Amino acid sequence: MNFYFAPLEGITRYIFRNAYEKYYGGMDKYFAPFISPTDNCFLTPKNIRELCPENNDKITLIPQILTNKPVAFIGAAKELKSMGYNEINLNLGCPSGTVCVKRKGAGLLSEWYELEKLLDGIFEWAGNENVKLSVKTRLGRFEPDEFYDILEIYNKYPIHELIIHPRVEKDYYKGEPRLDFYEYAVKNSDNPVVYNGNLFTPEDIKKHDNKESVMLGRGLLYNPELAECYNYMSARDEDTESKESTGNNTESADYEFNFKRFWDFHDEIYHSYQELMSGDKNVLFHMKELWTYWKALYNDCEREIKHILKSKNSGEYEAALRILK
Ligand SMILES: Cc1cc2nc3c(=O)[nH]c(=O)nc-3n(C[C@H](O)[C@H](O)[C@H](O)COP(=O)(O)O)c2cc1C
CATH class of the missing domain: 1.10.1200 (Non-ribosomal Peptide Synthetase Peptidyl Carrier Protein; Chain A)
Incomplete structure (x- = not known):
């Protein structure tokens, strides 16, 4: 299973990412917290410091853009491409009130005309430039049923990976993720999907072990060894199963936090x-x-x-x- 480190604004900055990679590692991709380009300023000096290859040379980093304007996205994406990035993520999940009121992040999920205009523009550019675009999304703004139509929109584009946090904007981070809608996406998405949300223990991850990739966020903050612990327990379980099948069952030592x-x-x-x-x-x-x-x-x-x-x-x-x- 591939593990992706979720973007956590204010937390998973380059200093944190590099320290995590040095002491724990095991992440196939790190998603950078969003940058917010405008029509006349695509990347600020702070954005450049956070994303420049010199500060991220030991990890696979995917930059993330939060905007509803094709011009701003493409302007920032061009600069990112010139820095060497060939995969860029679009944020359609941020639930913050100040973001959503401007119809960005999850706030764009109720504006289907504008959403399609953005996707048309950025996918046309990405196709010509050979850049992969992934999308990190919620199910909708107000009701999860909105997702049926939103997924139809996503299916019109060659999304490299559709990362789904199965909550709506107004859920914020509360309550249980709506797994039935995630399963709907697994069956009906024309693009590869990645699960994200409330994976806090190895047992939580195990429930998704039929998936190719999952994105872990707060779980890696609560327990930086979460992915490692999951791998350890999976290997132990496999080992126990094979020993049981040969009648040679011994206890494995319990996992201990370092x-x-x-x-x-x-x-x-x-x-x-x-x-x-x-x-x-x-x-x-x-x-x-x-x-x-x-x-x-x-x-x-x-x-x-x-x-x-x-x-x-x-x-x-x-x-x-x-x-x-
Ligand atoms: C403090 C904080 C900052 C976040 N910043 C971002 C962000 O910059 N971009 C984004 O797409 N999601 C952001 N998220 C959402 C997370 O990436 C993730 O989708 C969410 O925490 C659910 O996953 P988890 O339950 O594994 O933490 C943030 C979440 C938190 C709690």
């Missing part, structure tokens, strides 16, 4: 942010965001985690880490 590796991973991100950003405030903002997920690694350590989340400078932060370690 905290030493986690702290090396943490330190690499922390020190890289310290080098890149001026002042503790910015660095701690980013580290604390990660800790809202990483706290799941530590049961019964609420007080210690609270110290981390309340720290006001690097001295307090590092002291709080020492207590947790």
